[in-house]
Amino acid sequence: MKADKTGVLTGSHVLTGNEACAEGALAAGCRFLGLYPIIPSVEISKRFLERAPQVGATFIQMEDEISALAAVIGASWTGKKSMTVTSGPGLSLMMEHLGLGVMLETPCVIADIQMVGPGLGLPEHPAYGDMMQARWGSHGDYEVVALAPSSPQEMFDFTIKAFNFSERFRVPVAIMSDAYVAQLKETVVIPPADKIIIEPRRYFQGPANSYLPFKRDEDLVPRMVDIGQGYRFHVTGLTHDDRGYPIMFEECQEYNVHPLVRKIRNYVDEIIDTQEANIDDAEVVVISYGAAARAVQKAITEARNAGLKAGSLKLNTVWPFPEKRVAELARKVKAFVVPEMNFGQIVLEVERCSSGHANVLFLHHGDSGIECSDGIVAAIKKASSMKEVLESTFELK
Amino acid sequence: MAVQRINSKEIHPMENLLRMDRMPHIWCPTCGIGIAVTAFTAALEKAKIDPNAACIVSGIGCTGRVAGYVKLDSFHTTHGRPIAFATGIKVANPKMKVVVFSGDGDLMAIGGNHFIHAARRNIDMLVVCVNNFIYAMTGGQVAPTTPLAAYATTSPYGCVEPPFNIPYIADSSGAVYVARYTALHVRRLTNALTEALNKKGFSVVEVISPCGMYYSRINRLGDGLDMMKFYHDNVEIRHGEDTKNLDIGFQTKIICGKFVDRERPSYMERYNQWLSEVKSLKKDPDVSKGA
Numbered sequence: 018m019k020a021d022k023t024g025v026l027t028g029s030h031v032l033t034g035n036e037a038c039a040e041g042a043l044a045a046g047c048r049f050l051g052l053y054p055i056i057p058s059v060e061i062s063k064r065f066l067e068r069a070p071q072v073g074a075t076f077i078q079m080e081d082e083i084s085a086l087a088a089v090i091g092a093s094w095t096g097k098k099s100m101t102v103t104s105g106p107g108l109s110l111m112m113e114h115l116g117l118g119v120m121l122e123t124p125c126v127i128a129d130i131q132m133v134g135p136g137l138g139l140p141e142h143p144a145y146g147d148m149m150q151a152r153w154g155s156h157g158d159y160e161v162v163a164l165a166p167s168s169p170q171e172m173f174d175f176t177i178k179a180f181n182f183s184e185r186f187r188v189p190v191a192i193m194s195d196a197y198v199a200q201l202k203e204t205v206v207i208p209p210a211d212k213i214i215i216e217p218r219r220y221f222q223g224p225a226n227s228y229l230p231f232k233r234d235e236d237l238v239p240r241m242v243d244i245g246q247g248y249r250f251h252v253t254g255l256t257h258d259d260r261g262y263p264i265m266f267e268e269c270q271e272y273n274v275h276p277l278v279r280k281i282r283n284y285v286d287e288i289i290d291t292q293e294a295n296i297d298d299a300e301v302v303v304i305s306y307g308a309a310a311r312a313v314q315k316a317i318t319e320a321r322n323a324g325l326k327a328g329s330l331k332l333n334t335v336w337p338f339p340e341k342r343v344a345e346l347a348r349k350v351k352a353f354v355v356p357e358m359n360f361g362q363i364v365l366e367v368e369r370c371s372s373g374h375a376n377v378l379f380l381h382h383g384d385s386g387i388e389c390s391d392g393i394v395a396a397i398k399k400a401s402s403m404k405e406v407l408e409s410t411f412e413l414k
Numbered sequence: 415m416a417v418q419r420i421n422s423k424e425i426h427p428m429e430n431l432l433r434m435d436r437m438p439h440i441w442c443p444t445c446g447i448g449i450a451v452t453a454f455t456a457a458l459e460k461a462k463i464d465p466n467a468a469c470i471v472s473g474i475g476c477t478g479r480v481a482g483y484v485k486l487d488s489f490h491t492t493h494g495r496p497i498a499f500a501t502g503i504k505v506a507n508p509k510m511k512v513v514v515f516s517g518d519g520d521l522m523a524i525g526g527n528h529f530i531h532a533a534r535r536n537i538d539m540l541v542v543c544v545n546n547f548i549y550a551m552t553g554g555q556v557a558p559t560t561p562l563a564a565y566a567t568t569s570p571y572g573c574v575e576p577p578f579n580i581p582y583i584a585d586s587s588g589a590v591y592v593a594r595y596t597a598l599h600v601r602r603l604t605n606a607l608t609e610a611l612n613k614k615g616f617s618v619v620e621v622i623s624p625c626g627m628y629y630s631r632i633n634r635l636g637d638g639l640d641m642m643k644f645y646h647d648n649v650e651i652r653h654g655e656d657t658k659n660l661d662i663g664f665q666t667k668i669i670c671g672k673f674v675d676r677e678r679p680s681y682m683e684r685y686n687q688w689l690s691e692v693k694s695l696k697k698d699p700d701v702s703k704g705a
Binding site for chain 1: 433436465466467469471481482485486487488489490491492495498499500501502503505506507509510527528531685689692693
């Protein structure tokens with residue numbers, strides 16, 4: 018399906034990451050924003066609210082982040098594509114409804130503009146400390162999709178992608194950005210509406226009395242209906258059967274919860290998006306995402322100039338994690354270098370997938386020089402000189 | 415499980431508004447929630463609400479199960495958040511008639527913040543709050559409505575916290591319609607719900623309900639019938655009573671009636687007014703033009 022022209026501001030613009038995210042949402046057809054203000058995500062709401070009257074979108078500022086995501090899930094059932102925007106402390110509060118969104122299989126998008134945590138942390142200062150929370154923060158077993166843009170252009174592109182995945186798999190999708198990318202101003206090219214591909218919601222078309230809200234199609238994704246159409250359906254956050262009625266036996270784990278996981282895991286190849294550079298002859302591969310990926314680009318050029326065989330694997334999709342590709346590379350390369358703007362989150366996934374086949378060097382947030390590429394080049398150099406697989410590869414200064 | 419009918423010609427009068435394939439319901443004998451649901455379904459018919467354009471949202475707890483039994487578009491959501499969820503529905507699709515049906519613990523403790531803010535905004539919805547003075551589903555813990563000195567499993571020496579006066583909170587937060595009845599006052603309750611369903615704005619109807627399994631057992635108050643007798647002897651109907659005077663003590667007089675019925679612009683009315691003003695200005699919003 019092509020994008021609705023009303024929301025698409027075709028042309029070349031100079032936008033911040035936050036503004037690009039709002040434009041991406043409008044281009045994707047998002048027509049409801051439930052929000053609670055938090056730095057550094059407020060510019061997304063500001064832009065969305067300015068544009069809302071033009072495109073016929075509605076919004077509401079709720080009393081906290083808990084209710085913001087609750088309202089978004091409610092709004093999504095009216096047929097409006099819906100999103101909320103937040104930062105770390107807000108994401109913590111949203112975990113309750115991330116779980117509800119997963120259980121009710123409600124398409125919605127959460128833009129998390131990360132800042133330094135924990136606790137009150139350091140608002141406005143970039144970090145990537147919520148990466149694991151986005152994946153594991155709510156209770157119980159589930160899978161979500163999370164994308165990590167590293168430029169305003171990607172903020173636009175990935176926001177559209179996020180809405181498409183959320184409709185395709187009926188799952189909440191997180192955009193894991195940070196204060197740096199969100200406030201960075203760069204050129205963003207917005208294509209014409211007919212060049213933007215939009216995943217339409219999969220509706221049930223049959224008669225009202227035959228609608229089963231959780232009867233799964235072959236790809237395990239059930240079909241939706243909007244409220245107010247006469248279907249008079251029921252959905253519950255409890256484990257449930259196809260009719261949406263509670264089932265309170267342990268069998269529900271297999272019947273209800275397992276498909277929530279499988280509907281994503283079965284389609285990882287469709288979801289996972291990575292960008293590779295200089296991989297073919299690489300001895301050391303730098304795995305990065307988000308803001309850190311920008312420094313990596315420069316570091317790879319510098320390392321190559323210094324005669325080091327360095328390559329880059331940039332994760333556009335962080336969840337589900339590209340396990341297969343990392344495992345493959347682990348058997349080919351000497352070492353991975355993982356620069357992260359936190360104290361070790363995605364590096365755990367890299368270690369898990371390399372299962373002892375390659376060294377993993379971790380560069381953390383703070384004083385390891387990942388912001389200006391020096392630290393990354395030094396790590397590539399160190400990794401190139403390594404001979405054997407170390408016993409303990411996870412080292413912090 | 416399908417309902418087995420002894421005489422197939424007999425049809426429950428509310429069958430078209432209830433999910434008969436989910437009966438029997440989970441509520442204990444002598445519980446008042448079923449009465450509240452009967453009054454509500456009767457009110458839906460009396461108020462001539464199109465069941466295809468109405469939805470019901472519940473939270474967690476005994477009353478939280480109501481959404482599962484009422485045959486409208488229905489959502490069983492998280493603990494305390496049904497008002498927030500319903501706000502999203504109402505703002506995204508103002509044509510829907512939105513009802514929140516939940517308990518005192520759900521709406522007044524964990525959901526207290528959402529309650530006062532929805533009232534302040536005057537979101538056009540009906541909130542039915544069944545108040546049984548206790549957390550029943552989890553086994554009789556003290557609730558924000560438990561009267562002083564009443565026993566609960568978490569107030570074994572008597573409740574030391576003063577309870578909320580629900581109509582007073584609703585009134586002072588901005589609700590346009592506030593009423594309270596007990597499960598004994600089926601006719602009055604049905605009329606109040608009918609009125610509230612047709613009222614534009616944030617309406618609250620509190621339903622005092624017996625909890626034969628926990629509240630009255632822990633407090634040695636007898637069974638459901640004894641509670642009904644208590645309501646019969648101790649309820650005073652006082653329409654228009656100042657909501658300040660509606661505190662409920664342990665086995666004291668309960669004042670019921672319609673306390674608030676006033677007009678205030680609803681959230682969507684204000685929102686649409688704002689929208690038409692913005693559109694009539696025809697001002698280009700401050701966004702960068704394409705290069």
